[in-house]
Amino acid sequence: MPADPPATDLAEAVNDWFADAARPLPWRAVDVSPWGVLVSEFMLQQTQVARVIPRWHAWLERWPTPADLASAPPSEAVRAWDRLGYPRRALWLHRAATAIVERHGGEVPRDLDDLLALPGVGPYTARAVAAFAFGARHPVVDTNTRRVIARAVLGQEHPGPPSTTRDLAAMGALLPAADAAARTFNAAAMELGATVCTARAPACESCPIAAGCAWLIAGRPEYDGPRSAKQARFEGSDRQIRGLVMRELRAAHRPLTRAELDATWPDASRLDRVIATLVHDGLAVAGPDGFALPES
DNA sequence: TAGGCGTGGGG
């Protein structure tokens, strides 16, 4: 027997654990459409599961297909997005729905390159849809999977800065050969990182691969490698101001004059600059009567 | 590739 357990043992152990431990997330139900999966992946980008669940239900009830969303004005997508954050995602999802109607007959494409060509769809989302909606055997790597690999395989507390090429190769090396096991492992590795092998306080005592985890075996050494750049302070940032302006634009179902936006931020020139970035992003449109969400 | 992009949840 080799001293190091083969990668297949790790995947098997994680998959066995997942069979019992998987949370019953609504987008994992067997009757969920590829569109439902795509919507969930958009909403889950940098956003916690608990905040997504109610929005996801409401979204799919209102727009059950890409064509339904594409036929609504983008303003309604931004409003329905509500306070999930990063409202550009709502715009991109609307544009993706339009592209799906125009280029793919209203059906979410299953080809990886077709998915990657959709606005707001990057390496993670494209592979997640291909794998979870269509069962394709692609490595899927999100922040949870990156952390699981860093600990279990590399013996580091935290992954280094992300690199799509390296991250996909690392996951590809662990991926079981069989399609079904590979699809399960993609979801199971993410689930392990989200619920057990967490960033802040990992529950190693209840981890299914504790016996083979390089980081745990090494005594959980503190990480001293390069970290991802930390987020800039939110308080007083452009992001905060953008959020305040967007809240006003969502609530007002008519254009708001610049004067009506005065109260959102005391520094007028700063506010002007931020509004310009919203217009640049397409989240706001400047018209003769003021600023509004995009109607087309 | 580094930085910008919302809005919270939890330690």
Add this chain to the structure above:
DNA sequence: TCCCCAAGCCT
């Protein structure tokens, strides 16, 4: 309280 982090993507 404050700070880290969250199923990333785009430029």
